[in-house]
Amino acid sequence: MGDDGLRDKLVRVGVELLAREGLSALTLREVARRAGVSHGAPRRYFPTHLELLSAIAREGFADLTAQVAGVPAGPPGDQLMALARAYLAFARANPGMFELMFRHDLLASGHLGLRDTSLPLFARLADLVAEAGPRSAAPARVVAGALWANLHGIAQLWSWGSLQLATGADDPEPLLRAALDAHVLA
Amino acid sequence: MGDDGLRDKLVRVGVELLAREGLSALTLREVARRAGVSHGAPRRYFPTHLELLSAIAREGFADLTAQVAGVPAGPPGDQLMALARAYLAFARANPGMFELMFRHDLLASGHLGLRDTSLPLFARLADLVAEAGPRSAAPARVVAGALWANLHGIAQLWSWGSLQLATGADDPEPLLRAALDAHVLA
DNA sequence: TTCCAGCTGTAGACAGTGTCTACGCCGCTC
DNA sequence: GAGCGGCGTAGACACTGTCTACAGCTGGAA
Numbered sequence: 001m002g003d004d005g006l007r008d009k010l011v012r013v014g015v016e017l018l019a020r021e022g023l024s025a026l027t028l029r030e031v032a033r034r035a036g037v038s039h040g041a042p043r044r045y046f047p048t049h050l051e052l053l054s055a056i057a058r059e060g061f062a063d064l065t066a067q068v069a070g071v072p073a074g075p076p077g078d079q080l081m082a083l084a085r086a087y088l089a090f091a092r093a094n095p096g097m098f099e100l101m102f103r104h105d106l107l108a109s110g111h112l113g114l115r116d117t118s119l120p121l122f123a124r125l126a127d128l129v130a131e132a133g134p135r136s137a138a139p140a141r142v143v144a145g146a147l148w149a150n151l152h153g154i155a156q157l158w159s160w161g162s163l164q165l166a167t168g169a170d171d172p173e174p175l176l177r178a179a180l181d182a183h184v185l186a
Numbered sequence: 187m188g189d190d191g192l193r194d195k196l197v198r199v200g201v202e203l204l205a206r207e208g209l210s211a212l213t214l215r216e217v218a219r220r221a222g223v224s225h226g227a228p229r230r231y232f233p234t235h236l237e238l239l240s241a242i243a244r245e246g247f248a249d250l251t252a253q254v255a256g257v258p259a260g261p262p263g264d265q266l267m268a269l270a271r272a273y274l275a276f277a278r279a280n281p282g283m284f285e286l287m288f289r290h291d292l293l294a295s296g297h298l299g300l301r302d303t304s305l306p307l308f309a310r311l312a313d314l315v316a317e318a319g320p321r322s323a324a325p326a327r328v329v330a331g332a333l334w335a336n337l338h339g340i341a342q343l344w345s346w347g348s349l350q351l352a353t354g355a356d357d358p359e360p361l362l363r364a365a366l367d368a369h370v371l372a
Numbered sequence: 373t374t375c376c377a378g379c380t381g382t383a384g385a386c387a388g389t390g391t392c393t394a395c396g397c398c399g400c401t402c
Numbered sequence: 403g404a405g406c407g408g409c410g411t412a413g414a415c416a417c418t419g420t421c422t423a424c425a426g427c428t429g430g431a432a
Contacts, residue, residue: 006409024291028390038411040392049390104346105210105285122352138364145343145353146336146364153339154332160290166308167331178324178332182368192380214419224382226421235419 007045009035014056018096026100028052050108053100057107060097061117064090068121076132077186083125084151084176091155098159102152122148133185147183154179193231195221200242204282212286214238236294239286243293246283247303250276254307262318263372269311270337270362277341284345288338308334319371333369340365 013035018026028049029039046052067090071082091098100106126144134143157163158172169175199221204212214235215225232238253276257268277284286292312330320329343349344358355361 027388029388039390040412041410043391044409047391099291102342102346118348119352136364136367138360138367141353142355142360142364143368145349145355146340146361146368148352149339149343149349149361150332150336150365151339152343153335153337156288156342157331157335157338160288162304163331163335166305166334167327169328169331174324174328175332175335178322178328178369179336181322181324182329182332183364213417215417225419226383227381229420230380233420 006035006037006041010042010045010052011055011059014052015059015097018056018100019094022096023099023103026053026056026096048108050106053106054108057097057101058117060094060101063094063097064101065117065121068124075186076128077180077184080125080128080132080180080184081176083128084180087151088155088158088172088176091159095159098155102156129184135183135185143183147179150179150183151176192221192223192227196228196231196238197241197245200238201245201283204242204286205280208282209285209289212239212242212282234294236292239292240294243283243287244303246280246287249280249283250287251303251307254310261372262314263366263370266311266314266318266366266370267362269314270366273337274341274344274358274362277345281345284341288342315370321369321371329369333365336365336369337362 010031014026014031017031017034028042031052032039032042035041042052046055064087067086068083071079071086073079122144125148126141129144129147130140134140136143136146138146154163154172154175158175163172163175164170167175196217200212200217203217203220214228214232217238218225218228221227228238232241250273253272254269257265257272259265308330311334312327315330315333316326320326322329322332324332340349340358340361344361349358349361350356353361
């Protein structure tokens with residue numbers, strides 16, 4: 001395993017470098033260096049820096065999707081809470097990847113197949129919201145959108161330390177609980 | 187007006203450049219160029235790129251604070267809705283500035299006096315939440331944190347087009363309404 | 373008046389980046 | 403066996419942020 005062409009190797013090296021040293025270290029030339037090739041080599045597979053970053057981010061979306069797919073069946077409320085925890089846990093466990101995944105200025109977003117990666121994720125959320133019963137009178141899709149934004153905002157602001165500072169908390173769980181209780185009935 | 191030393195001029199030029207050409211154009215050398223000085227000049231006042239960006243971002247926080255301070259008195263629910271609209275409107279009107287303000291990797295955050303700029307803003311939000319009555323049993327501070335995260339998430343995801351794509355909406359107002367209804371009673 | 377010190381901005385260098393282009397090399401096919 | 407096409411190399415270019423040495427002007431002291 002692991003010797004399947006330079007293209008995959010670059011992505012693998014990139015993912016590891018991202019996890020180890022953060023987004024700012026994810027240079028085209030550094031990835032090439034760690035892959036043991038010259039700085040021009042990646043160009044054969046990724047004509048531009050954006051495209052390499054996009055390929056790496058896609059790996060992250062696949063990972064997150066897998067995590068979310070792993071939440072067990074059960075009452076929709078429980079599933080939603082597990083999903084929210086998974087989202088936040090992913091952001092905390094892979095801060096560099098999380099940052100990259102939502103840095104749309106780095107992602108050639110159209111190219112990324114965002115529709116294929118994050119829309120199914122949203123669809124799952126929307127189904128669960130409809131099943132659990134949205135609290136507001138708005139359509140389930142709108143409530144699901146607001147809930148998603150809430151989860152994302154918590155993940156983002158928490159990873160920056162802003163929410164700890166503002167609320168004085170040191171555990172994001174109550175925030176998640178409050179967000180879920182707010183948007184959905186059960 | 188406008189001839190008060192290079193330091194202020196650099197910040198002014200930076201703000202305009204940011205609004206006009208986006209965050210990626212906000213180069214130390216380009217700012218110097220537009221200010222009509224050599225590339226080394228800014229170093230006297232901003233020893234590092236981060237510090238110039240932080241000074242520019244501070245201008246943004248002041249602007250946002252002013253906008254928020256401009257919401258009229260009235261029932262807390264109305265004030266909250268106006269505040270939410272102001273937050274989102276700011277993000278939509280100044281996308282570059284909004285991006286910069288929350289790019290903590292660019293901001294020498296400790297240096298920025300974040301406590302002085304965004305904590306009062308949060309305090310206002312928390313007061314209004316307490317006044318309007320949080321829907322959840324959680325402490326008002328926690329509910330306010332969740333609501334802030336929700337507003338921020340909506341602003342962020344909307345500015346990326348993700349929410350339009352996911353919910354099919356073309357107006358963020360229903361999302362704001364849903365978020366407010368979710369977190370707070372009146 | 374003269375001189376000197378300090379602040380301010382200039383100019384050049386350096387390492388690093390992404391991108392582009394010309395060039396070897398190697399294996400495959402005709 | 404000869405040619406060719408894909409793959410990786412190597413060098414160049416413009417650009418970035420940072421550092422350092424230097425000029426020019428100012429204001430105050432002798």
